[in-house]
Amino acid sequence: MLSHEILTEALTSLRELLADRGVSSELVVIGGGGLLLQGVLTRTTADLDVVARVEGGKLATAEPLPTPLVDAAAEVARLYRLPETWLNSGPTDLLTFGLPEGFADRQETRRFGGLTLRLAGRLDQIAFKLYAAVDQGPRSKHVRDLQEMSPTREELQFAARWSLTHDTSPDFRDQLEQALAFLGEAEIELD
Amino acid sequence: MSSTSAALGEAMRDLAWSLWTELGVSGTLRRHDQVLMDPEALILFTAALGDRDPRLRDESLDWCVRYGGAISVTRLKNLLGSGLGNQQALDGYASMVNQHTSLSWPVSKRFRAAKTSPGRLSGKSQEPDLRRRAALLRLRLRALFGVGARADVIAELLCGSSSSASELAAIGYSKRGIASILDDLYRADLLSRTQVGNTHRFELKRPRDLEPLVGASPVYYAHWADCLGVLLVLDEMFREVAAKSERLKILAANRVFVDIVDSLERLRWGVPVAADVSAYWQAIETWAVERATRAAQGTPDPGRFCAQIVV
Numbered sequence: 001m002l003s004h005e006i007l008t009e010a011l012t013s014l015r016e017l018l019a020d021r022g023v024s025s026e027l028v029v030i031g032g033g034g035l036l037l038q039g040v041l042t043r044t045t046a047d048l049d050v051v052a053r054v055e056g057g058k059l060a061t062a063e064p065l066p067t068p069l070v071d072a073a074a075e076v077a078r079l080y081r082l083p084e085t086w087l088n089s090g091p092t093d094l095l096t097f098g099l100p101e102g103f104a105d106r107q108e109t110r111r112f113g114g115l116t117l118r119l120a121g122r123l124d125q126i127a128f129k130l131y132a133a134v135d136q137g138p139r140s141k142h143v144r145d146l147q148e149m150s151p152t153r154e155e156l157q158f159a160a161r162w163s164l165t166h167d168t169s170p171d172f173r174d175q176l177e178q179a180l181a182f183l184g185e186a187e188i189e190l191d
Numbered sequence: 192m193s194s195t196s197a198a199l200g201e202a203m204r205d206l207a208w209s210l211w212t213e214l215g216v217s218g219t220l221r222r223h224d225q226v227l228m229d230p231e232a233l234i235l236f237t238a239a240l241g242d243r244d245p246r247l248r249d250e251s252l253d254w255c256v257r258y259g260g261a262i263s264v265t266r267l268k269n270l271l272g273s274g275l276g277n278q279q280a281l282d283g284y285a286s287m288v289n290q291h292t293s294l295s296w297p298v299s300k301r302f303r304a305a306k307t308s309p310g311r312l313s314g315k316s317q318e319p320d321l322r323r324r325a326a327l328l329r330l331r332l333r334a335l336f337g338v339g340a341r342a343d344v345i346a347e348l349l350c351g352s353s354s355s356a357s358e359l360a361a362i363g364y365s366k367r368g369i370a371s372i373l374d375d376l377y378r379a380d381l382l383s384r385t386q387v388g389n390t391h392r393f394e395l396k397r398p399r400d401l402e403p404l405v406g407a408s409p410v411y412y413a414h415w416a417d418c419l420g421v422l423l424v425l426d427e428m429f430r431e432v433a434a435k436s437e438r439l440k441i442l443a444a445n446r447v448f449v450d451i452v453d454s455l456e457r458l459r460w461g462v463p464v465a466a467d468v469s470a471y472w473q474a475i476e477t478w479a480v481e482r483a484t485r486a487a488q489g490t491p492d493p494g495r496f497c498a499q500i501v502v
Contacts, residue, residue: 009468016438079445079468
């Protein structure tokens with residue numbers, strides 16, 4: 001598992017490997033790994049989720065991640081005994097359905113030499129966490145993360161409305177309302 | 192050059208000198224008189240050391256020119272193909288041998304096209320003392336059975352316990368050829384055969400009966416191709432990363448260990464361990480120099496450098 005310390009070590013090693021090979025990469029990161037780097041969460045996380053690559057200033061699907069990056073990440077994984085997928089493009093489908101409006105303006109940029117990470121802003125992380133929490137239920141780590149982030153009503157409303165653009169089914173809406181109630185915000189206006 | 196590179200290089204040269212002196216090269220120290228020699232692995236190792244010890248290169252070439260007929264070219268090629276040494280390093284060495292003899296050691300086309308003049312030989316090498324030196328069992332068997340897989344198979348069986356065709360092929364011959372030799376020897380009632388899983392394992396039926404004919408076996412068996420190959424890889428790694436950050440050095444070492452893990456397992460050398468990543472590079476340096484030094488000293492230390500032969 002990745003603690004803040006191990007994640008920073010792993011990224012520093014990744015940076016050095018990429019620099020040594022003359023490779024640069026710019027990635028957009030969401031999820032627990034990003035929150036850990038921002039100091040928002042204190043728990044450990046399994047991976048660093050890449051939602052997009054930045055190419056020519058524009059966001060592009062992270063699937064597949066560039067081979068030199070994957071190779072270097074695998075070497076880092078061996079050194080720190082991390083899962084091979086510690087750096088992965090798992091959530092890149094979110095890009096297809098659309099990131100929250102204003103996402104690019106809220107990013108926080110961290111540079112590790114030739115490796116640039118754009119970390120999703122707080123409002124967007126809350127949106128992604130709420131969406132995942134609805135999917136995985138009240139006992140999931142996403143609910144705990146949301147509770148630790150203590151989102152305001154306005155932030156949850158923004159997150160809930162964005163979530164509904166990704167899943168328009170009545171079932172999802174019901175589960176979203178239950179999740180909001182669980183978080184103490186049953187009265188949020190969704191439309 | 193780092194102190195680790197220097198220490199490793201010194202141990203490698205010491206090791207090569209001792210092994211060559213055992214074979215008959217004009218040297219002073221023989222520390223491996225009871226360890227089965229592997230001349231092809233040693234030739235590839237020495238060629239890869241290149242000009243770092245010009246006298247070693249010249250004296251070993253002198254030996255190869257005089258006694259190169261005892262060397263298996265097939266095995267030389269196969270060991271080279273398996274990653275021991277490299278063709279570029281072998282080119283000059285093999286070309287020198289070819290120019291002084293009628294032998295045909297592997298030289299790349301590109302090198303062959305370039306005209307080189309044959310250098311002078313020292314003429315100091317002694318004939319390998321096949322009668323008295325136990326470590327030269329492999330050469331004695333080649334004198335008896337001819338240079339090739341048959342002699343080497345018998346050497347391996349005399350020095351090891353039971354072996355399969357695959358294990359024996361790993362010394363540098365084709366599995367099909369080895370299987371055919373094992374079949375011949377089995378049909379001649381010289382080998383016993385045991386089925387283990389879906390593999391046949393062979394061992395000599397009466398190894399002691401061979402002793403009056405082929406002489407005593409050495410006391411120890413070393414996986415020289417693995418040992419010398421690993422040392423070359425480590426040496427190259429230390430030199431390549433000399434100017435890099437400690438973090439990059441560690442990552443490079445980890446890449447290397449993936450490549451040599453099978454050899455390390457056969458050698459029972461283990462791998463360097465450290466309490467955390469920050470102490471890892473130091474552990475790698477200490478480990479490499481210690482292993483190389485132990486090999487160079489010829490210290491019989493079963494499980495670390497070579498194994499005792501039990502017949």
